[in-house]
Amino acid sequence: MPLFPSYRREIAAERERIARGAxxxxxxxxxxxxxxxxxxxxxxxxxxxxxxxxxxxxIAGSIAGAGYRVxxxxxxxxxxxxxxxxxxxxxQARAHASLLDALGIHETNVVGASAGAPSxxxxxxxxxxxxxxxxxxxxxxxxxxxxxxxxxTPPSGLTFLFDTALRSDFLFWALLRGAxxxxxxxxxATPPAVVAAASLPEQARVAEMMRHILPVSPRRLxxxxxxxxxRAIPRYPLERIxxxxxxxxxxxxxxxxxxxxxxxxxxxxxxxxxxxxxxxxLLVGHQDELRAEILAFLDPICRILPPPFDNPLxxxxxxxxxxxxxxx
Numbered sequence: 001m002p003l004f005p006s007y008r009r010e011i012a013a014e015r016e017r018i019a020r021g022a023x024x025x026x027x028x029x030x031x032x033x034x035x036x037x038x039x040x041x042x043x044x045x046x047x048x049x050x051x052x053x054x055x056x057x058x059i060a061g062s063i064a065g066a067g068y069r070v071x072x073x074x075x076x077x078x079x080x081x082x083x084x085x086x087x088x089x090x091x092q093a094r095a096h097a098s099l100l101d102a103l104g105i106h107e108t109n110v111v112g113a114s115a116g117a118p119s120x121x122x123x124x125x126x127x128x129x130x131x132x133x134x135x136x137x138x139x140x141x142x143x144x145x146x147x148x149x150x151x152x153t154p155p156s157g158l159t160f161l162f163d164t165a166l167r168s169d170f171l172f173w174a175l176l177r178g179a180x181x182x183x184x185x186x187x188x189a190t191p192p193a194v195v196a197a198a199s200l201p202e203q204a205r206v207a208e209m210m211r212h213i214l215p216v217s218p219r220r221l222x223x224x225x226x227x228x229x230x231r232a233i234p235r236y237p238l239e240r241i242x243x244x245x246x247x248x249x250x251x252x253x254x255x256x257x258x259x260x261x262x263x264x265x266x267x268x269x270x271x272x273x274x275x276x277x278x279x280x281x282l283l284v285g286h287q288d289e290l291r292a293e294i295l296a297f298l299d300p301i302c303r304i305l306p307p308p309f310d311n312p313l314x315x316x317x318x319x320x321x322x323x324x325x326x327x328x
Contacts, residue, residue, distance in 0.1 A: 172213065183210060246271070
């Protein structure tokens with residue numbers, strides 16, 4: 001099959017997908033793009049790096065059919081939401097609140113995934129009265145490192161991709177075609193072997209998450225901003241988060257969020273940590289468990305699983321991290 005005709009057809013389909021999937025609303029923080037899915041209690045789904053409203057729907061879409069209205073914004077610099085002069089995590093949190101104001105929503109459940117976690121935590125800190133529950137999935141968050149290294153560590157090859165494939169829709173598309181295992185490890189921070197051993201539906205989900213980074217050109221400013229935010233993420237006053245909090249990660253996450261997640265869960269007063277031995281940054285192979293965990297957390301009356309650390313498939317609560325709460 002000729003290369004360029006195939007590229008043009010596939011990139012046109014992705015551009016059409018994002019063009020018809022959302023709308024832009026004027027808020028006190030400027031224009032914000034968002035999409036909604038489902039009916040019921042509001043759930044703000046904050047996407048990670050390389051995302052947009054579409055990734056937010058990918059992350060929380062399975063919750064929409066269980067009595068929740070998923071609201072998925074595009075964060076600063078992604079798709080239809082411009083990058084302002086102040087694109088910090090606290091400013092993003094204020095933009096989330098402004099979007100909810102525009103939609104007439106006061107209180108919401110909040111899910112922050114990966115690089116979306118900083119603004120999710122900031123939302124819970126700045127607007128405690130508006131945060132019903134907080135869920136942090138593979139969070140880009142602070143963790144004390146003995147050697148003073150950054151809390152979040154990019155997988156090998158990601159810096160190279162920022163200078164090459166992530167600058168161009170065509171180059172990124174060609175990377176997905178020519179080196180999918182490399183892309184899975186370097187961008188999705190998930191071991192390719194974990195994906196290969198997963199079920200066919202899980203493999204399809206991973207492929208879709210990767211494909212939904214296309215087109216990458218209208219996401220590049222957001223990617224660069226996320227890289228700057230997560231490279232030097234400070235320790236937030238997590239003790240001020242009053243909402244019940246669920247924090248999830250996997251030991252083999254290529255971004256190193258395991259320690260970040262444990263430290264965050266230990267510092268937030270009313271938090272639970274659920275860890276998996278494997279699954280990478282996308283928590284591959286655990287989607288049914290995750291959905292059950294999240295629904296039980298949001299509504300304990302609907303609990304259908306035993307407590308998370310009684311489940312042999314999951315890691316038990318780890319000991320406090322050196323330098324973390326309880327070791328001071």
